Amino acid sequence: MERNGKTLSKSTSGLRMIPTNELSSSPFALEEPAWIPDQQVTLCLGCQKNFDFFNRRHHCRRCGRCYCSNCCSHNLRLDRMYFIDPVKQCYECAVLSKAEEDFYSDGLTVLMNGRQFNIQDRSWDGEIPKPLGMYLCRLSPDHRMITFTPSKPLPRDALPPSLVQVTHVIDVVLKERTKEPLAGLNGLKIYYKDDVNVTVVHCIQLDPADERSQPWVRWAYKALQMTAESKNQEVHQ
Known part of the structure; x- marks a missing residue:
């Protein structure tokens, strides 16, 4: 069946x-x-x-x-x-x-309901992070992608963050904010492989818009850890 x-x-x-x-x-x-x-x-x-x-x-x-x-x-x-x-x-x-x-x-x-985050592109170590703006971050219904929807219309020349395929994530780091008014809140720093050229690694940082983002951060961190465990099992079989 x-x-x-x-x-x-x-x-x-x-x-x-x-x-x-x-x-x-x-x-x-x-x-x-x-x-x-x-x-x-x-x-x-x-x-x-x-x-x-x-x-x-x-x-x-x-x-x-x-x-x-x-x-x-x-x-x-x-x-x-x-x-x-x-x-x-x-x-x-x-x-x-x-x-x-x-x-x-x-x-x-x-x-899947999503939460608002300020997103920075941190793909180039040592360089100043590139602010990308405020986005609604969500897990896709098939659980395979993290998607980004801008909170307001983007300028014509703006480039939104690329979709993150969860199986391409190679590392995720919790980042605690130290400056008020968001001190003590956690964000995420996600490293992931490019969809076309897997030798290229991207990095985006999701900074919390407010305290309501914390459940999303906690569960996203858990989801990406579970994905890594699944991939490791495939490698060792």
């Missing part, structure tokens, strides 16, 4: 809706781990109790490691692996998945 670029897939871990093409995939996705074979594990990795007929092995769906039923008793959503239903996880993985539940339920809405 295929729907919206995804197809239903059943594995030993559970039912998943797997993307059938890159455009329908999430930049935050993680691959389903290979399970550690039962015969390779004699002790629960949590409590260190021996496995036997009564103390059975249970695999965490996020990390693939073996635990007893008590140490693998957390049933949580795992959207990053496209699971349809909550799945069994160990404590360490459950902590991560719980934080990501908040991202999927609240953070994505905040990011």
Whole structure:
């Protein structure tokens, strides 16, 4: 069964809706781990109790490691692996998945609604930053782009910031403002590869317009960290 670029897939871990093409995939996705074979594990990795007929092995769906039923008793959503239903996880993985539940339920809405930022082009180290003006920054509905909409009509010769493809981001830094009236508020400094020439690296800085920008900054930082984790997993497979 295929729907919206995804197809239903059943594995030993559970039912998943797997993307059938890159455009329908999430930049935050993680691959389903290979399970550690039962015969390779004699002790629960949590409590260190021996496995036997009564103390059975249970695999965490996020990390693939073996635990007893008590140490693998957390049933949580795992959207990053496209699971349809909550799945069994160990404590360490459950902590991560719980934080990501908040991202999927609240953070994505905040990011797609957007927030106003003063943007500077800082692509040339050592040179004076180039102010680009005030823009509404939003995450696109497919979660693959950060878009910029000017708050007022641009001068004819003005160049707006380019779209940021989240999978092209190579680093993101929180920047705390030190000058009043915005002292203590965080902005973002984003380094990303050019869409055409990937050897070229751009850098833009998003400075908060007011305190209402802080949830957007927090969730954007989380989103870009998750994207980096996803890319690192692809590299090491």
